[in-house]
Amino acid sequence: MGRGRRFAREVLEEPGVAAGAAGPCSRPHTPRLHCAAAGKKTACTGRHEASGCAAMKCVVVGGNVKVLGKAVHALSRIGDELYLEPTENGLSLRAVNSSRSAYACFLFAPLFFQLYEAGGPDAHGELFRCKILMKTFLAIFRSLPSLEKTVSKCLISLNPRASRLVVQLHCKYGVTKTHNLSFQECELLQAIFDKQLCTSTLCASARVLVDAVVHFPVTLAEVTLGVGPSGKVSLRNYVDEETEPSKTMVTELCLSEDEFQDVRVPQETQITFCLKEFRGLLSFAESSNLPLSIHFDTPGRPAVFSLEDPLLEVHLVLATLADSSASSQAQTANGACHKRVPDEDFAADDLESYMIAMETTTGDEGAEPPPSPTFPMRCPSPATALEAERSTLDSDKDEDEDGAVPGTPPQKKFRSLFFGSVLIQAQARAHPTPSQEVLAEDSEGEC
Amino acid sequence: MRFRAKILDVACLNHFTRVINTIAKLAKTCTLRLTPDKLYFILTDKVANGGVSMWCELSQGNFFDEFQMEGVAAEHNEIYLELTPENLSRALKTAQNAKTVKIKLTNKHCPCLTVAVELPSLASSSRIVTHDIPVAVIPRRLWNDFKEPSVPDFDVSIYLPVLKTMKSVVERMKNLSNSIVIEANLNGEMNLKIETDLVSVTTHFKDLGNPPWVSDGDSQNSTQDRDPETMAEARVDIKKLQQLLAGQQVNPTKALCNIVSKRIVHFILLHEDVYLQYFIPALA
Numbered sequence: 001m002g003r004g005r006r007f008a009r010e011v012l013e014e015p016g017v018a019a020g021a022a023g024p025c026s027r028p029h030t031p032r033l034h035c036a037a038a039g040k041k042t043a044c045t046g047r048h049e050a051s052g053c054a055a056m057k058c059v060v061v062g063g064n065v066k067v068l069g070k071a072v073h074a075l076s077r078i079g080d081e082l083y084l085e086p087t088e089n090g091l092s093l094r095a096v097n098s099s100r101s102a103y104a105c106f107l108f109a110p111l112f113f114q115l116y117e118a119g120g121p122d123a124h125g126e127l128f129r130c131k132i133l134m135k136t137f138l139a140i141f142r143s144l145p146s147l148e149k150t151v152s153k154c155l156i157s158l159n160p161r162a163s164r165l166v167v168q169l170h171c172k173y174g175v176t177k178t179h180n181l182s183f184q185e186c187e188l189l190q191a192i193f194d195k196q197l198c199t200s201t202l203c204a205s206a207r208v209l210v211d212a213v214v215h216f217p218v219t220l221a222e223v224t225l226g227v228g229p230s231g232k233v234s235l236r237n238y239v240d241e242e243t244e245p246s247k248t249m250v251t252e253l254c255l256s257e258d259e260f261q262d263v264r265v266p267q268e269t270q271i272t273f274c275l276k277e278f279r280g281l282l283s284f285a286e287s288s289n290l291p292l293s294i295h296f297d298t299p300g301r302p303a304v305f306s307l308e309d310p311l312l313e314v315h316l317v318l319a320t321l322a323d324s325s326a327s328s329q330a331q332t333a334n335g336a337c338h339k340r341v342p343d344e345d346f347a348a349d350d351l352e353s354y355m356i357a358m359e360t361t362t363g364d365e366g367a368e369p370p371p372s373p374t375f376p377m378r379c380p381s382p383a384t385a386l387e388a389e390r391s392t393l394d395s396d397k398d399e400d401e402d403g404a405v406p407g408t409p410p411q412k413k414f415r416s417l418f419f420g421s422v423l424i425q426a427q428a429r430a431h432p433t434p435s436q437e438v439l440a441e442d443s444e445g446e447c
Numbered sequence: 448m449r450f451r452a453k454i455l456d457v458a459c460l461n462h463f464t465r466v467i468n469t470i471a472k473l474a475k476t477c478t479l480r481l482t483p484d485k486l487y488f489i490l491t492d493k494v495a496n497g498g499v500s501m502w503c504e505l506s507q508g509n510f511f512d513e514f515q516m517e518g519v520a521a522e523h524n525e526i527y528l529e530l531t532p533e534n535l536s537r538a539l540k541t542a543q544n545a546k547t548v549k550i551k552l553t554n555k556h557c558p559c560l561t562v563a564v565e566l567p568s569l570a571s572s573s574r575i576v577t578h579d580i581p582v583a584v585i586p587r588r589l590w591n592d593f594k595e596p597s598v599p600d601f602d603v604s605i606y607l608p609v610l611k612t613m614k615s616v617v618e619r620m621k622n623l624s625n626s627i628v629i630e631a632n633l634n635g636e637m638n639l640k641i642e643t644d645l646v647s648v649t650t651h652f653k654d655l656g657n658p659p660w661v662s663d664g665d666s667q668n669s670t671q672d673r674d675p676e677t678m679a680e681a682r683v684d685i686k687k688l689q690q691l692l693a694g695q696q697v698n699p700t701k702a703l704c705n706i707v708s709k710r711i712v713h714f715i716l717l718h719e720d721v722y723l724q725y726f727i728p729a730l731a
Binding site for chain 1: 534537538541555556557568569570571572574575576577578579580581583
């Protein structure tokens with residue numbers, strides 16, 4: 001696994017891989033890859049005809065078929081499209097939700113497969129990647145019990161020249177089900193996050209978290225995870241500001257520190273995130289029996305949920321609510337929140353509410369991410385920014401941050417990003433710090 | 448006004464949960480009346496309910512190991528709360544293996560019935576789940592609205608058939624018609640009828656038995672004079688009947704209904720220590 005990672009970095013650090021016609025590929029290959037063109041398991045000489053590049057081929061056998069199926073189920077809770085990318089580190093399956101507030105990535109190491117051929121790069125030196133309708137892919141793995149009972153082998157292959165991704169299930173009694181899926185070429189889907197930057201970590205067995213989450217109704221949208229003094233961990237259903245408090249039932253669960261394998265939370269924090277997307281990962285975690293780690297920071301910064309295993313790495317990145325009313329207690333309890341915030345952005349900020357830099361396009365990337373209804377991509381003009389700041393200064397209570405910012409699309413909590421003085425600072429500099437990003441395309445980062 | 452109660456016994460907890468689940472199926476919001484000895488779930492016959500009304504009575508001693516309450520005043524030692532039973536049902540749903548369940552009246556952001564469930568856990572300390580269910584306190588001047596309904600002057604009283612059978616019959620009929628006719632006579636015969644343009648279906652039940660009512664005055668005479676073959680009937684909303692039957696998770700000890708011809712059908716279900724009355728008005 002470590003070796004694979006090293007290669008990945010090398011690959012990514014060579015952004016401008018030589019485009020062009022057939023010729024020796026300039027990118028490094030792991031000798032492990034079976035070069036179909038060569039027809040035998042020799043060390044790769046690095047020479048490939050672009051058109052003769054090996055196609056992707058992965059074979060999953062035995063119990064791993066069900067694991068793959070469960071991964072697809074978990075991803076289906078996130079988004080409508082499955083991004084599939086064979087890399088030298090393994091096969092990655094990713095999904096992102098429409099509001100770009102949730103991103104999940106399952107990376108299956110080559111050892112997970114009975115046979116793993118990532119295939120070579122195409123004429124432009126680009127590795128193959130595609131996206132498929134989630135509905136279609138999920139339909140193949142729909143019934144997990146029948147996957148377990150009847151499917152002995154699953155083959156996923158692609159011929160770059162064909163326009164179909166082939167998923168073939170070899171079942172009992174000599175039955176073979178072949179699915180030819182149409183796909184779309186796509187850009188790299190990569191969330192920027194760094195677990196090392198997160199100040200707080202919780203690690204627990206999936207069972208503990210499943211038992212905790214069962215007390216909340218299935219339809220509950222958001223949940224607040226809090227860590228209090230003496231390591232007490234609480235989960236509470238999040239009640240919208242707009243909902244009448246006298247009409248909503250509030251459920252709170254307290255877990256003690258000893259239920260967790262690891263609690264490293266330097267100070268009291270509360271983060272609010274979407275439960276529905278988390279549940280998908282939880283049910284995968286439960287069946288895999290792996291401990292689940294939660295890495296988080298201050299409210300508004302994304303939380304990373306991960307599972308790790310020699311054969312599989314799973315990451316779920318969820319945006320958290322930058323809700324001043326939820327975090328105000330944490331703030332008044334200790335002003336340390338502010339300490340961690342980079343001075344450059346908040347030096348002039350004297351507003352109580354927690355401000356998070358919005359997701360912006362990074363100037364250095366050529367491509368602008370598509371405008372998202374959730375994270376506005378364009379910086380409002382300085383005039384509106386000032387207006388926003390003024391109106392929020394005027395409001396005493398924790399008013400809807402959305403209301404303070406003119407022109408923001410209505411009512412979706414996780415994009416209630418506050419534009420205030422951050423913007424003015426941001427405009428002052430050429431490129432906002434990339435670490436503020438929650439999601440972006442075409443960017444480097446760890447998966 | 449104070450209220451605290453605790454359930455320690457698993458069987459009591461399961462039973463209480465079943466009662467709450469039944470109530471939740473019958474009413475979206477209802478009134479909970481607390482007295483030192485009993486709990487009542489009451490639904491009055493407002494137009495919003497479609498004219499149905501409900502009276503459910505439980506003895507607290509059969510469920511709670513501890514029960515303390517202080518009403519609004521010494522001479523009116525009762526508490527009336529309006530709540531959504533579905534919330535209570537949800538809170539109890541995942542509490543079935545709890546060590547203890549405490550219910551108390553609290554004042555958080557608004558008056559709440561707080562259900563605190565202590566669950567077993569692998570760690571040294573138990574896991575606690577609290578549910579704050581918002582309630583509304585009903586002032587004393589409105590208490591008269593929630594009096595126990597009197598048994599109507601019925602034409603026929605009859606024991607119900609096995610509820611499971613009745614439920615499956617009514618469920619299938621629900622697909623065909625919006626209303627159902629319940630008719631019965633003093634010979635222990637009951638029919639459930641639906642009639643539409645395309646089809647009419649009748650299910651006949653026999654040998655059900657008629658409960659012996661001891662009443663005074665004219666009503667007794669009228670039932671005695673009544674021809675045992677004559678059916679008393681009422682046409683009711685089939686959904687209301689189906690809700691009542693669907694809420695019955697266990698077959699009651701006693702189940703009967705009183706029919707006031709073309710006016711109202713009055714159901715009485717007695718399950719061990721829980722006494723439920725449910726009125727469905729006849730459709731015009």
